[in-house]
Amino acid sequence: MASIAEHLKSVNINLYQCIIFLIKLFLLIIIAAAMIALLILPTIAVSLGANNLPVPFPMLSGVQRIPQPTAMPSASSGSSSQNSQGQQAIDNTIANDTITVAGVFAAVVGVVLALLALAAAIATGVGIFEVNRIRQFRSQFDKGLEQLNKRIETELEQLDERIETELGQLGKRIDSESQKYIEASYYYSEGTKDYRAGDNKHAIENYLQASKYQPKSPRILERIGRAYTNLNEEEKAIEYLRLALDLDPENEPVLRSLALYYRYSNNLEAIKLLKQIVDKNPGAYESCDFLGLCYRDQLQQVQLLIKDQEIIDKAIKAHENALIIQKRPETEFYLGILLFFSPTGDKNRARDLLLSASKRVEEQEHDVRIRSVWKMLILAGAPIVEGNLAEALKCIQDMIQYNPSQRIYIGVESHLRFLLEGTGHSDWMQAFLDILNTWKES
Numbered sequence: 001m002a003s004i005a006e007h008l009k010s011v012n013i014n015l016y017q018c019i020i021f022l023i024k025l026f027l028l029i030i031i032a033a034a035m036i037a038l039l040i041l042p043t044i045a046v047s048l049g050a051n052n053l054p055v056p057f058p059m060l061s062g063v064q065r066i067p068q069p070t071a072m073p074s075a076s077s078g079s080s081s082q083n084s085q086g087q088q089a090i091d092n093t094i095a096n097d098t099i100t101v102a103g104v105f106a107a108v109v110g111v112v113l114a115l116l117a118l119a120a121a122i123a124t125g126v127g128i129f130e131v132n133r134i135r136q137f138r139s140q141f142d143k144g145l146e147q148l149n150k151r152i153e154t155e156l157e158q159l160d161e162r163i164e165t166e167l168g169q170l171g172k173r174i175d176s177e178s179q180k181y182i183e184a185s186y187y188y189s190e191g192t193k194d195y196r197a198g199d200n201k202h203a204i205e206n207y208l209q210a211s212k213y214q215p216k217s218p219r220i221l222e223r224i225g226r227a228y229t230n231l232n233e234e235e236k237a238i239e240y241l242r243l244a245l246d247l248d249p250e251n252e253p254v255l256r257s258l259a260l261y262y263r264y265s266n267n268l269e270a271i272k273l274l275k276q277i278v279d280k281n282p283g284a285y286e287s288c289d290f291l292g293l294c295y296r297d298q299l300q301q302v303q304l305l306i307k308d309q310e311i312i313d314k315a316i317k318a319h320e321n322a323l324i325i326q327k328r329p330e331t332e333f334y335l336g337i338l339l340f341f342s343p344t345g346d347k348n349r350a351r352d353l354l355l356s357a358s359k360r361v362e363e364q365e366h367d368v369r370i371r372s373v374w375k376m377l378i379l380a381g382a383p384i385v386e387g388n389l390a391e392a393l394k395c396i397q398d399m400i401q402y403n404p405s406q407r408i409y410i411g412v413e414s415h416l417r418f419l420l421e422g423t424g425h426s427d428w429m430q431a432f433l434d435i436l437n438t439w440k441e442s
């Protein structure tokens with residue numbers, strides 16, 4: 001703003017100086033015109049009648065006179081008198097003409113000088129008007145600039161106050177949201193502990209508490225739906241899973257849990273959802289494992305197992321992909337069972353995989369992550385492969401304390417049927433069923 005004011009100030013000064021210069025120039029022109037008029041007036045008069053002027057004019061004393069013819073003596077005195085009168089008349093006429101020319105010229109010069117004076121007066125008046133107008137404009141500009149500065153200062157003060165207010169409100173919201181997040185995290189963690197211990201009811205209670213603080217969390221809603229699925233409460237399970245899916249249609253855990261919801265009721269829909277996940281994210285090893293299990297489910301019709309090599313190969317490929325991405329004990333367990341069950345499977349590799357799974361499942365990394373009921377099932381795989389029925393039954397017996405759900409019961413029975421059939425111990429199935437039925441009835 002200051003730079004603009006300084007610029008306008010310099011412009012005003014320059015314009016004022018120009019006007020003063022023009023006034024001076026007009027005055028000089030007037031003086032010069034007057035001097036020129038005084039100098040050239042006699043010359044004009046001489047040029048108009050110098051040859052006819054009488055001798056006594058002093059200004060013509062230096063001019064060379066033209067010789068006049070000498071009058072011949074007249075015999076008569078009347079003739080001489082007439083000549084004298086004629087000469088006098090001529091002299092009077094010339095004098096009158098000279099005076100007339102001088103008067104006309106003086107009048108013209110006066111008109112010119114008057115016009116010049118008028119022009120100078122007009123220029124002076126215009127200059128004064130422009131100076132006044134510029135001063136008024138500058139005064140208005142200074143006032144406008146002052147008002148603008150005041151308005152800017154006022155708006156800046158208001159902006160500062162608004163920013164401080166909004167920052168205060170934002171701080172309060174952040175504190176509130178942080179507290180909500182802390183509360184939600186606590187209940188979510190407690191729910192996860194109950195879920196891994198097989199206590200789906202208490203898991204749901206904690207997850208519902210967490211959802212009060214984070215009602216639009218797809219992850220919490222997915223966990224609630226998954227726990228209801230384990231309890232076979234299908235209506236509530238699908239309700240929460242759909243809520244989670246509406247919030248995030250591309251959420252992988254939600255799609256995976258929805259596939260597991262359809263696993264035993266709509267196998268093809270489950271496979272479709274799992275393929276959708278894997279196609280979008282080839283590194284989704286958990287979905288690869290569940291895809292292999294869903295393929296394997298197609299080989300079981302109640303207690304009858306079908307050895308369809310095409311389906312077996314699909315299931316094996318899915319587990320192989322999962323194992324390449326992430327080497328986990330549960331993946332080794334699933335793949336080992338299928339290699340034993342497959343007529344063309346590598347039995348030595350199947351044995352190594354099951355023994356490795358049984359050993360690695362007790363490592364701290366996996367011991368914390370894998371639910372206890374599945375951990376006991378994986379541990380039972382090694383004695384089955386080694387032909388130790390008693391040890392295998394003990395592992396299954398230890399499952400009862402974790403109070404597994406109906407869906408987990410179905411899953412455990414299915415794993416045992418395929419493993420015992422593949423290892424040639426299908427006659428052991430009844431002993432395992434006796435324990436599972438006790439568990440089921442309780």
